[in-house]
Amino acid sequence: MTVLDDVSRRLAPVLGERLIANPAPDSVHFFAPDDRVPALVARPVDAREVAAVVAAAAETGVPFAVRSTGHSYARHGVVADGLVLDLQLMNGVHIDAERRVGTAAGGATAGAYTTAAHEHGLATGFGDTGSVGVAGLTLGGGIGYLSRRDGLTIDNLLAAEVVLADSTIVRVSEQEQPDLFWALRGGGGNLGVVTSLELQLRETNVITGGLLIFEPSAATVAALLSAATQAPDEVSTMINIMKAPPVPFLPSERHGTPIVMALVCHSGRPEEAEAALAPFRGAGSLLADLVRPQPYPAMFGAAPSQAGMQSTIRAGFGFDKARAETAIELIRTAPTVAAVVNLRPMGGAIARVPADATAFAHRHHEVMTGVGALDPAAVGPDRSRDWVTEAADKLGITGPKYVNFVGENDPDAVRDAYPEPTLRRLAEVKRTYDPGNLFRSNVNVEPAAADAR
Ligand SMILES: Cc1cc2nc3c(=O)[nH]c(=O)nc-3n(C[C@H](O)[C@H](O)[C@H](O)COP(=O)(O)OP(=O)(O)OC[C@H]3O[C@@H](n4cnc5c(N)ncnc54)[C@H](O)[C@@H]3O)c2cc1C
Structure with missing residues (x-):
């Protein structure tokens, strides 16, 4: 057999x-x-x-x-x-508005949870895309439109139900199996199968947010980054240097040419939004301003779907503003229309959590940086991959990585995803809960050797 x-x-x-x-x-x-x-x-x-x-x-x-x-x-x-x-059939969500706790089953999407929470004027921050799984995103960290206000998604994780490698079912929280709870918050899928997650909900109803699209200019990129780092915590931002998509609000002759796009989300008091967002609007020559009060879930509609496409990415932390001109040039000459240099300013509540409080240890960086190419069949995966490698090298994207933005199935990636003390501690927890390394189709942490204490 x-x-x-x-x-x-x-x-x-x-x-x-x-x-x-x-x-x-x-x-x-x-x-x-x-x-x-x-x-x-x-x-x-x-x-x-x-x-x-x-x-x-x-x-x-x-x-x-x-x-x-x-x-x-x-x-x-x-x-x-x-x-x-x-886990796609385990996709239920439950919102307890009174306790302000949301529960997502292990296969639930960020979009389904966010829509359900919005009915109560509440939200938990995930990323920028509704189809992403709550579990996979949370286990790596979770950075998105509420992160500078509320922290990473893991900072809002209250408890989880986990099926361990020996097939026992446990509940994990700050009080129950705290070593495992520490490791789950950033350790990826290394520790077990998460069948349900309980998350903190916060009041988030109508936000002021959407797209600002600028003429491509290094000064604009620098001004947006400065605005993002100096903004109140209620503003989270993502900046894309990319080719203009064929959207009706941009003149057709601009389609396919470089633009700088800021996706901004102000989740504070609406009357404070105009002042908080003024430095973003003033960052350069605007081609389109789609920022307006809207229901928080609408932010998920801002990014185009990547379903069914070939995707290549390389990501890291930090962005040298002096290379903004290089980034624009790289986009201009990219072989695919769907190429992007993606900058995610961090800081705010992300940086206020001590680096060793969770297995996500990259909290001190000012910005998360990525280069990506979606690859409609016409271009071919090799050309896209070559471009991503060249662009990442030219922009100096090397070293530490966010585990959820690891793009290749590379056994060495674990050393970039976790600084040495974090990796050592993760390996200890792994030895306790998955000594045989059953859960290894991930950015894999090998269990510590028996004599490693
Ligand atoms: C279009 C797109 C947009 C994204 N935007 C963001 C963003 O804004 N912010 C951000 O932080 N990340 C973002 N990501 C990255 C995303 O967080 C990771 O790709 C994450 O791994 C996706 O989780 P998944 O469950 O959907 O993936 P899957 O491919 O289903 O799972 C990936 C791995 O996660 C682990 N895993 C998943 N579910 C479980 C579970 N229930 N129990 C145990 N292990 C599990 C497993 O190791 C699995 O191999 C984005 C990704 C895409 C494709």
Whole structure:
């Protein structure tokens, strides 16, 4: 009997038709499918079924990955010829407005949670895209439109239910298994399968936000970065140097030419928004101003969908303003229309949490920086990858990385994702909870050796 037959024999009675052999590639891939196609996909509906899948994976040794919505740039949620534990049916959300606690099942999307919370005038900060999984984003850190006000998503994580490698189901919080709670907040999918997350909700109803689009200029990039770092915590920003998309609010002759786009979100008192956003509006020559009061979930509509595309990214921290001109030139000559230099100013509440309080230790950086290329078939993955590498090198994007923006399936990435003391502590927790390294389709932390204490 092959290992896959063994897995099927164990799981078919538990999952029935929710154990799928030879799945269609696009049913597991969010980006354009590549050759990593699993042989089996298990779609549990509760923690007990997740535990059965984990036990089958551990006991058979089948190649194994955990997926919630498949948005990992390095495609860690899929594994070739193995078993994928796919949480897409565990997608429920519950909003307890009185306690201000939101609960997301392990496969819920940020968009579904945000829409449900908005009905109560509440929100938890995630990223910039509604289709991203709450679990995957939170386990890495979670940076987005409320981060300078409320901290990273992990700073708002109150508790989680986790299925461990030995298939026990535990509740984890500051009081319960605090070592595991520390590690979950930034340690990626290394520690277990998170079947539910409880998150702090904060009052967030109508924000003042949207797009500001400028003529491409290094001075504008520098002014936006200064505005973002000096802004009140209620303003979170993302700056994209990119080619203009074919949108009706830009003249057609500008389409495909470089622009500087700021995505701003002011989540403080509406009457303070104009003053807080004035330095952003004044950062350069405006081509379009779409910033206005709008419901917070509308911010998720600002970024174009990447579904079904080939994506290549390289990311790090820090941005030398003197290289802004280089960034604009790189965009001008990029081989694809969908190329971007993405700057995410940090600071505010992110920086007020001590670096060792969670497994996300990159809090002191002023800006997170990424280069990305989406690659419609015409361009080809090699040209896009070459451009991303060249651009990242020219912009000096090397060294530490945000674990959720690791773009390649590279075993050395773990040393960039975690500074040495964090990695050592993560490896200790890993040894306690996953000594056999069952959860390894991720930016993998190997368990500490037995004599490493
Ligand atoms: C279009 C797009 C926009 C993005 N924007 C942002 C952003 O604004 N801010 C930000 O911080 N990040 C952002 N990201 C990055 C995102 O946080 C990561 O890609 C994250 O890993 C996605 O999680 P997922 O659950 O959707 O992915 P999946 O591919 O399903 O999972 C990725 C990995 O996460 C782990 N994992 C996922 N779910 C679980 C679970 N329930 N239990 C245990 N392990 C789990 C597993 O190791 C898995 O291999 C974006 C990504 C994309 C593609």
